[in-house]
């Protein structure tokens with residue numbers, strides 16, 4: 004099938020390998036228009052409000068719940084309820100109860116916000132004077148995460164946890180984000196405005212009592228809380244270095260979870276604590292001990308009885324699994340072992356005497372969180388299958404009644420081709436000339452021949468099995484026979500880093516492999532390329548294809564998970580303006596991928 008011509012082929016130039024610049028511009032315009040229509044329908048984007056330092060929301064002043072000492076400062080008999088005048092109580096959770104049917108309505112709507120606001124029909128939204136949706140009933144929300152941009156980011160988790168809290172605060176919720184204060188030489192300056200709160204606690208775990216302190220910055224109406232401990236101060240990336248993942252990650256994120264449970268009880272932010280009546284949003288395995296701690300260590304003492312927790316699964320590939328012998332280190336009551344218990348199947352064990360006994364943080368949250376959300380609807384189904392469930396499929400299936408998928412939004416203040424500070428030129432759907440200039444500048448920056456008429460293909464991502472780099476590696480010899488240019492930006496698996504470097508020297512005029520992590524370069528690639536390639540083996544949501552569609556760059560993706568949910572394959576016979584936004588190929592083979600790029604055999 005050759006997609007040519009303007010009417011039928013609004014994606015044609017980028018989909019075909021040989022594009023002429025005029026049709027390329029029309030193609031990009033068409034994709035951008037489709038993207039803007041989606042924005043108008045509010046399908047992808049959590050519209051964020053960043054109107055400068057705003058006053059603390061009024062409800063924050065009213066929400067001063069009675070002071071309840073934190074668990075780690077041994078509590079006196081706690082009050083049975085912590086009434087908060089503006090928040091109706093959430094449905095009862097009970098002590099350590101699994102899967103109460105909570106937050107009943109509206110889960111599969113447009114954003115994670117719907118989980119939080121949909122606890123009762125009173126929670127429906129209203130608009131303020133600026134057409135900014137406002138929650139009718141506001142809540143205290145505590146995000147717990149291993150990363151959040153711009154403080155620390157290793158991938159998409161950082162993007163979402165850096166922007167969704169701001170979007171929720173703009174709707175009137177009181178929002179806190181709790182994450183580590185990583186000092187590794189490169190991220191230190193990002194924490195410069197975070198001040199020591201004067202609060203410190205001692206956490207009883209791993210055979211000792213470990214002091215952590217709290218830092219705080221109030222920005223974009225969100226309380227950013229940073230947990231400080233020497234184990235977060237070391238060179239390398241957030242979770243590891245050249246030698247692999249850090250050996251004490253279980254310890255580091257155990258500290259984070261304990262600290263996150265204490266923060267709402269002890270930190271007076273803007274003069275008031277958050278208190279017990281809050282909604283914890285726990286992201287991935289790093290935060291997964293939070294619902295276990297709530298159930299095992301707080302609710303039995305009457306603390307946090309009215310709190311609720313939502314587990315957000317960004318990526319089931321990382322579960323925080325360690326030997327069963329580490330369980331006593333976690334400071335949990337012995338009778339709660341079952342919540343974390345994890346037995347590897349025989350084929351995955353290392354030797355005949357290995358019983359495969361382990362503890363699994365993510366599993367702990369799967370069985371104790373009140374709600375579970377994945378970052379797209381497609382992925383919420385995939386995680387219940389043997390192929391996509393990474394061993395947790397049966398457990399997740401058993402929790403189907405509280406499992407939903409909500410596609411990620413993107414931050415259109417950061418990712419906006421009309422204002423993007425990382426770009427040499429700006430452009431919009433009405434005038435795409437700046438995109439062609441961005442392409443030329445990118446080619447110059449990369450030392451590639453500056454040519455309008457050659458399709459420039461990009462890849463951005465962690466060099467990980469998940470992202471299908473091996474497929475790109477297999478396809479490169481064939482692809483490089485064509486008149487194309489290819490740029491890859493990524494870091495991760497040293498084998499693929501080495502391959503990128505050597506491929507660059509084999510195809511000097513056609514291929515560039517930028518090994519490293521650079522947010523500005525990722526913006527310039529997104530803007531300057533004609534096509535963004537994402538052959539992910541699995542993809543819970545994926546953000547780069549959303550950024551690409553926002554920048555008039557055609558995504559060519561493997562039709563899986565969130566990629567299938569968000570990229571509409573080009574259909575020349577579609578109604579005008581509904582011809583699609585990219586190309587989703589399946590199954591995941593080299594031939595299909597090349598067909599997706601070229602729209603013909605390569």
Ligand SMILES: Nc1ncnc2c1ncn2[C@@H]1O[C@H](COP(=O)(O)OP(=O)(O)O[C@H]2O[C@H](CO)[C@@H](O)[C@H](O)[C@H]2O)[C@@H](O)[C@H]1O
Pocket residue numbers: 157158159160162163317318378411463464465492493494519520521522525542543544545546547565
């Ligand atoms: N070398 C580099 N230099 C600069 N920037 C780089 C980079 N490598 C990656 N990035 C950036 O990191 C982010 C990656 O986000 P993705 O959603 O595509 O994948 P990730 O697998 O990390 O996230 C997981 O969580 C997110 C959020 O829920 C899900 O969308 C996704 O499917 C899931 O796997 C993008 O902002 C990208 O630009």
Ligand SMILES: OC[C@H]1O[C@H](O[C@H]2[C@H](O)[C@@H](O)[C@@H](O[C@H]3[C@H](O)[C@@H](O)[C@@H](O)O[C@@H]3CO)O[C@@H]2CO)[C@H](O)[C@@H](O)[C@@H]1O
Pocket residue numbers: 157158159160161242243247248252287288317318321323465
């Ligand atoms: O935002 C990008 C991803 O960040 C997180 O993934 C990290 C993961 O949580 C860490 O544990 C670590 O993963 C290591 C893994 O634990 C270890 O067994 C070994 O396989 O090496 C892995 C890499 O060091 O790093 C991951 C990031 O690379 C987050 O959980 C994901 O959702 C995000 O996609």
